[in-house]
Amino acid sequence: MLSAAVRQATRLSRFCQKTRHFQSAAAASSTVNAAEIAHFSRLSSLWWNEHGEFSLLHRMNPVRVRYIREKLLEATFEDQGENARREMESKCAVLAGMDVLDVGCGGGLLSESLARLGAHTLGIDASESNIGIASTHASADPQLSSSGNSFEYRHTSAEQLVKEPKRFDVVCSMEVIEHVDNPVAFLSACAQLVKPGGHLFLSTIARTPLSYFLTILAAEHVLRKVAVGTHTYSKFINPSELISFFQTYRSSPSSSSTPTNSGEIGSGGSPRPWITRTYAHGLPTRLEAEVRGIVYIPWSGEWKLMPRSSTSWGAAECNYLFWVRRPLDS
Numbered sequence: 001m002l003s004a005a006v007r008q009a010t011r012l013s014r015f016c017q018k019t020r021h022f023q024s025a026a027a028a029s030s031t032v033n034a035a036e037i038a039h040f041s042r043l044s045s046l047w048w049n050e051h052g053e054f055s056l057l058h059r060m061n062p063v064r065v066r067y068i069r070e071k072l073l074e075a076t077f078e079d080q081g082e083n084a085r086r087e088m089e090s091k092c093a094v095l096a097g098m099d100v101l102d103v104g105c106g107g108g109l110l111s112e113s114l115a116r117l118g119a120h121t122l123g124i125d126a127s128e129s130n131i132g133i134a135s136t137h138a139s140a141d142p143q144l145s146s147s148g149n150s151f152e153y154r155h156t157s158a159e160q161l162v163k164e165p166k167r168f169d170v171v172c173s174m175e176v177i178e179h180v181d182n183p184v185a186f187l188s189a190c191a192q193l194v195k196p197g198g199h200l201f202l203s204t205i206a207r208t209p210l211s212y213f214l215t216i217l218a219a220e221h222v223l224r225k226v227a228v229g230t231h232t233y234s235k236f237i238n239p240s241e242l243i244s245f246f247q248t249y250r251s252s253p254s255s256s257s258t259p260t261n262s263g264e265i266g267s268g269g270s271p272r273p274w275i276t277r278t279y280a281h282g283l284p285t286r287l288e289a290e291v292r293g294i295v296y297i298p299w300s301g302e303w304k305l306m307p308r309s310s311t312s313w314g315a316a317e318c319n320y321l322f323w324v325r326r327p328l329d330s
Helices: 002-025 034-042 055-080 082-090 109-116 128-139 183-192 209-222 239-248 308-313
Strands: 099-103 120-125 151-155 168-174 194-205 289-297 302-305 319-325
Touching: 034 128, 055 082, 055 109, 055 168, 055 194, 055 289, 055 302, 055 319, 099 109, 109 120, 109 128, 109 151, 109 168, 120 128, 128 151, 168 183, 183 194, 183 239, 239 289, 239 319, 289 308
Parallel strands: 099 120, 099 168, 120 151, 168 194
Antiparallel strands: 194 319, 289 302, 289 319
């Protein structure tokens, strides 16, 4: 069975490599996939069941939050020095004063965590049912419900939010890009929402035979950890594709510019792409972007963030986190 699955995944990978350029270049009025939204809307009532459909995300969430926190502390050290980093780390609300956007927030697992760290948090989702569940859950927590305008949810998409002037210090989109139509347009929309010097965090799944076996064959069909049809192998995104996108992506000073198929926005964009250099194995320099594998340990029921050094040795062949920073001069 395993060998057959690997052969099928390999054939799918070859097919996707041939067609991805044309799929990405296709113009679309929206990145929202109606079938995907309907699928997650049907499951919306299960978001806060820690032992149900989203149990793996509940277990992954603390690792994602720690990673975001660590990268922001690291950036503070690089920008302002050790004293500033220590001062930031000493605060319970380590994200205090930051404007944070959670794109595709689902039931609010990550949004609530970021709000508790002090961030002015906006969670958005294309599913009205998800927003309803997220809002209801947050309203039951006095700390969150009393935060006023510093924490809110909205039923909208990234490309709709781009039309507004508000920009964010941190934009997160976790386990979302593998469910959208036109990932290039989606990435462009997310990137446009980042302030100069701000941060974009993504979490997704690589398109490899291993990921097909673990996330589709095992998780959906054998172990029934998630509903059948949750993942589509051809929509998985390899780290190299994200790196390639940001090697050519240039920010535009105009918030109303329209993303082009190449990732460059409008005309007159900054001459500097978000990623300017890569080194061994095609990985970016640490100050511009980072790929980190995240691995589920079944015997402990926990997710483990893999070391930076392990990325080039296959640690990001399935689930991984991606961070990239918008240049200050763009």
